[in-house]
Amino acid sequence: MDDDDRVFKALADPTRRHLLDRLFERDGRTLGELEADLEMTRFGVMKHLRVLEDAGLVTTRRSGREKHHFLNPVPIRLIHDRWIDKYTEHRVSALAELKTRLEESA
Amino acid sequence: MSAVATQTDQVSAVFIRATPEQVWEAITKPEFTTKYFYGTAVDSTFEVGSPYLSLSEDRSQRLAEGEVLECDPPRLLRHTWRTLYDEGASAEPPSRVTWEIEPQEDGTTKLTVVHDQLEASPLTAASVSGGWTYILSGLKTLLETGEPLVSR
Numbered sequence: 455m456d457d458d459d460r461v462f463k464a465l466a467d468p469t470r471r472h473l474l475d476r477l478f479e480r481d482g483r484t485l486g487e488l489e490a491d492l493e494m495t496r497f498g499v500m501k502h503l504r505v506l507e508d509a510g511l512v513t514t515r516r517s518g519r520e521k522h523h524f525l526n527p528v529p530i531r532l533i534h535d536r537w538i539d540k541y542t543e544h545r546v547s548a549l550a551e552l553k554t555r556l557e558e559s560a
Numbered sequence: 561m562s563a564v565a566t567q568t569d570q571v572s573a574v575f576i577r578a579t580p581e582q583v584w585e586a587i588t589k590p591e592f593t594t595k596y597f598y599g600t601a602v603d604s605t606f607e608v609g610s611p612y613l614s615l616s617e618d619r620s621q622r623l624a625e626g627e628v629l630e631c632d633p634p635r636l637l638r639h640t641w642r643t644l645y646d647e648g649a650s651a652e653p654p655s656r657v658t659w660e661i662e663p664q665e666d667g668t669t670k671l672t673v674v675h676d677q678l679e680a681s682p683l684t685a686a687s688v689s690g691g692w693t694y695i696l697s698g699l700k701t702l703l704e705t706g707e708p709l710v711s712r
Contacts, residue, residue: 457575482567513573513672524571527690531697 457510461529464509469494470502474511477525484520568679572692573672578703580661580669584634586699587659590615595708596698598691600624604639606631612639626654635661641675643684652681671696 455463464470473488489499503523506512513526538546576583586592590601594617603613606628614624626640637659643649656677662670673692678685702708 480567481571482569510573510575513571515569515571515674522567522569524569526571526573527693528572528574528696528700531693532700535697535701 457529458533460509461511461533464505464511467502467505470506473499473502473506474525477512477523481524482515482522484522488523568676568685570675570678570685570689570692571672572696573670574696574700575664575668575670576700576703577668580634580663582703583661583669583671583699584637586703587637588633592702596702597695598623604628606633606637626657629656641684643687646683646687649681649683649687652684653677655681655684671699 469492472492476488476491477483485496485499485503488503489496492499503512507514510529511526513524515522515524578586586596588602588604588606590603593600593602593614597614599617600614600623601617601619603615603619604610606612608628608631610628612626612628613622615622623643623645625642625644628637628639630636630638639657640654641657642654643652654677655675658672658674658676660670660672660674662672664670673696675685675688675692698708
């Protein structure tokens, strides 16, 4: 599996995307905080975090007995840069912004 | 790491197909940093206690400044960070940036940047947020392809 395969595989799961969303809201959470709103065993959450870590989407730092998880968007940025160059960037972000605005007001 | 992780820390990492020595060069030489670090030239002797400066490409302006806290090539570089390109952020206390370089078993090198001690510097935290992601993906592309990534 190459780097991109690992990223796409990791993102192809709603629980794992939910974990990334939680870290996007607030970074540096512990396993205890991340499992709190998931109906899943601690072991299950750990397995998902492991897949995210292997794909480079989550990095961890230890502090004493606690392990903190950080969202690492670098692999997503690399995928972005592969297909969206500086010329298409403006067009793409204008359309993305339009969609967000229209759907918010709907 | 002696640091205690807190929730204001910003941690970014990337695996690069290059040696730790090449990654070290890319971090410490201005001819590299101008190609992926928003066009800025790093300027430092990298001796502990000496200044770490981030200059505009023509060297006329200081965009960030700090002091080298630890330097262990090609493994670790740690320096303080004060943002100078934003008035509010430059009035905040200095924060800290650590570059960690670790060779991996598969021949790649893992580069991790930790920007911490940001608790009292929310404007700095907001202004660098997302920036490290951009910088690290640019650095990886530069080292692996020899070409800078995108527009600065």
